[in-house]
């Protein structure tokens with residue numbers, strides 16, 4: 001056995017295989033840029049656990065937070081607002 005083992009002439013670089021992680025699993029905080037697992041974000045009621053930034057909630061998300069599951073019945077879904085200032089025609 002040699003006293004000074006010879007160095008290999010080349011180095012084997014192990015390249016980690018890029019795993020397919022779906023983009024919808026993680027959300028980046030708009031305030032502190034923390035990467036938050038979406039399940040954790042939902043458990044925290046859409047509030048960043050690091051900086052307490054409140055993410056926007058859609059109408060359906062808000063209803064799901066407030067109303068007992070399966071009890072919400074939407075009424076007059078086809079109802080439209082009046083446009084007294086003619087904003088839509090501009």
Ligand SMILES: [Zn+2]
Nearest residue numbers: 029032048051
């Ligand atoms: Zn944050």
